[in-house]
Amino acid sequence: xxxxxxxxxxxxxxxxxxxxxxxxxxxxxxxxxxxxxxxxxxxxxxxxxxxxxxxxxxxxxxxxxxxxxxxxxxxxxxxxxxxxxxxxxxxxxxxxxxxxxxxxxxxxxxxxxxxxxxxxxxxxxxxxxxxxxxxxxxxxxxxxxxxxxxxxxxxxxxxxxxxxxxxxxxxxxxxxxxxxxxxxxxxxxxxxxxxxxxxxxxxxxxxxxxxxxxxxxxxxxxxxxxxxxxxxxxxxxxxxxxxxxxxxx
Amino acid sequence: xxxxxxxxxxxxxxxxxxxxxxxxxxxxxxxxxxxxxxxxxxxxxxxxxxxxxxxxxxxxxxxxxxxxxxxxxxxxxxxxxxxxxxxxxxxxxxxxxxxxxxxxxxxxxxxxxxxxxxxxxxxxxxxxxxxxxxxxxxxxxxxxxxxxxxxxxxxxxxxxxxxxxxxxxxxxxxxxxxxxxxxxxxxxxxxxxxxxxxxxxxxxxxxxxxxxxxxxxxxxxxxxxxxxxxxxxxxxxxxxxxxxxxxxx
DNA sequence: CAGTGGTCTAGACCACTAT
DNA sequence: TAGTGGTCTAGACCACTGT
Numbered sequence: 001x002x003x004x005x006x007x008x009x010x011x012x013x014x015x016x017x018x019x020x021x022x023x024x025x026x027x028x029x030x031x032x033x034x035x036x037x038x039x040x041x042x043x044x045x046x047x048x049x050x051x052x053x054x055x056x057x058x059x060x061x062x063x064x065x066x067x068x069x070x071x072x073x074x075x076x077x078x079x080x081x082x083x084x085x086x087x088x089x090x091x092x093x094x095x096x097x098x099x100x101x102x103x104x105x106x107x108x109x110x111x112x113x114x115x116x117x118x119x120x121x122x123x124x125x126x127x128x129x130x131x132x133x134x135x136x137x138x139x140x141x142x143x144x145x146x147x148x149x150x151x152x153x154x155x156x157x158x159x160x161x162x163x164x165x166x167x168x169x170x171x172x173x174x175x176x177x178x179x180x181x182x183x184x185x186x187x188x189x190x191x192x193x194x195x196x197x198x199x200x201x202x203x204x205x206x207x208x209x210x211x212x213x214x215x216x217x218x219x220x221x222x223x224x225x226x227x228x229x230x231x232x233x234x235x236x237x238x239x240x241x242x243x244x245x246x247x248x249x
Numbered sequence: 250x251x252x253x254x255x256x257x258x259x260x261x262x263x264x265x266x267x268x269x270x271x272x273x274x275x276x277x278x279x280x281x282x283x284x285x286x287x288x289x290x291x292x293x294x295x296x297x298x299x300x301x302x303x304x305x306x307x308x309x310x311x312x313x314x315x316x317x318x319x320x321x322x323x324x325x326x327x328x329x330x331x332x333x334x335x336x337x338x339x340x341x342x343x344x345x346x347x348x349x350x351x352x353x354x355x356x357x358x359x360x361x362x363x364x365x366x367x368x369x370x371x372x373x374x375x376x377x378x379x380x381x382x383x384x385x386x387x388x389x390x391x392x393x394x395x396x397x398x399x400x401x402x403x404x405x406x407x408x409x410x411x412x413x414x415x416x417x418x419x420x421x422x423x424x425x426x427x428x429x430x431x432x433x434x435x436x437x438x439x440x441x442x443x444x445x446x447x448x449x450x451x452x453x454x455x456x457x458x459x460x461x462x463x464x465x466x467x468x469x470x471x472x473x474x475x476x477x478x479x480x481x482x483x484x485x486x487x488x489x490x491x492x493x494x495x496x497x498x
Numbered sequence: 499c500a501g502t503g504g505t506c507t508a509g510a511c512c513a514c515t516a517t
Numbered sequence: 518t519a520g521t522g523g524t525c526t527a528g529a530c531c532a533c534t535g536t
Binding site for chain 2: 067194195196197198212213214215216217239
């Protein structure tokens with residue numbers, strides 16, 4: 001078998017092992033949105049033929065993406081691009097304090113406010129990477145567990161990317177699915193940062209605690225294809241009601 | 250090739266795929282301390298012969314452990330049981346605020362106090378899972394960056410597991426290596442929990458901040474072989490100096 | 499040099515999912 | 518029944534590490 005000069009493996013990776021070149025090729029397709037969340041990938045055999053690589057090597061690259069959570073596979077069905085879920089964030093690491101009986105309580109989302117801002121506040125413009133003259137959608141929501149407020153979500157989105165979303169029922173913790181349905185734009189990945197803080201009077205009012213109590217503050221930036229920012233969100237959580245847990249190594 | 254009834258794969262896994270049975274077997278050896286941190290594993294071929302399984306299957310099981318960080322492999326040398334490092338905790342997710350120049354600053358550990366408690370305080374006894382009559386070593390340390398206090402570490406250890414450690418130079422962020430050298434006991438894994446809190450007067454004094462400021466509080470439980478608890482630690486960090494960062498999915 | 503892990507292939511067999 | 522991914526094997530070749 002000879003080296004294919006017209007290889008569809010992406011350029012600039014010639015010195016890498018084959019399975020990494022394949023992996024980079026797949027990453028590129030995800031990044032460009034050629035493979036979108038929910039899509040089924042070509043089968044191993046098809047990819048193997050297309051790229052001129054053994055199916056074992058294809059499998060290896062795909063399994064890396066499965067490890068990262070970008071792809072999920074279902075036996076007998078196929079491989080699919082993962083939809084990022086709210087599950088991916090808090091629920092992966094955070095354990096909400098369980099009730100006295102040890103059961104996990106039912107959750108509820110309540111919308112506290114929706115508004116279209118004709119101009120982006122300075123901070124928001126910076127975080128979203130847009131001009132101050134950009135129209136922005138602001139959504140404020142509340143997460144309740146067993147009827148008690150646990151945390152608040154305040155989201156800012158460039159209006160042109162989510163136009164129409166404000167007329168949707170946002171009482172759901174699957175915001176990104178709603179965005180997808182309303183606008184066709186997919187959220188591909190997100191980054192979060194966590195700090196400790198003290199509840200502002202507004203936080204306190206929404207959460208039903210005293211101002212000055214400690215809260216956990218999470219800042220999230222969510223991206224569509226090509227690294228465009230589609231949402232900037234602040235989560236403020238009662239520290240007595242949820243905490244973060246991890247296992248090492 | 251026939252099924253070996255005297256297989257050295259651990260019992261109770263007969264219905265699993267082979268590579269998972271091998272994985273469980275390896276986990277068991279790590280758990281029991283048959284393979285200790287720093288040890289070199291038998292080679293793939295040796296394991297393949299010993300368990301009567303192809304080397305590809307052995308490799309697959311080992312790679313899972315590499316993924317988890319339990320094993321590290323060095324080409325041309327061998328596979329080794331990982332030593333848990335301080336790196337594994339904070340440094341993996343936390344980004345300390347970089348200095349104005351963007352460089353990362355040098356760190357320094359200062360010992361703020363060492364004492365052997367003849368009795369375990371109630372809370373400590375609970376966290377360590379020992380009787381209140383148990384002798385406990387308490388070590389309090391301070392992490393400085395660029396001369397500024399960033400966080401405090403307060404550790405409690407059952408004295409019988411770390412006897413002699415109090416006569417060591419603890420000015421190092423590799424506590425577990427010191428324990429290993431002083432006593433031969435290995436720290437195998439740890440769990441951490443994070444909350445927001447408000448600085449107590451003691452915290453504030455050590456960190457050089459005002460009482461009432463928000464702090465991040467991390468509680469850590471570290472284990473030796475057989476799930477015995479060897480350390481319980483509280484870390485208190487200035488929230489303005491470090492924050493937690495993660496990428497999804 | 500011999501021995502280690504790292505890459506890559508080819509192919510057999512299985513279990514699950516659709517139609 | 519045809520097609521998917523899941524498991525398992527066997528073996529070739531390579532790069533790196535020690536002596």
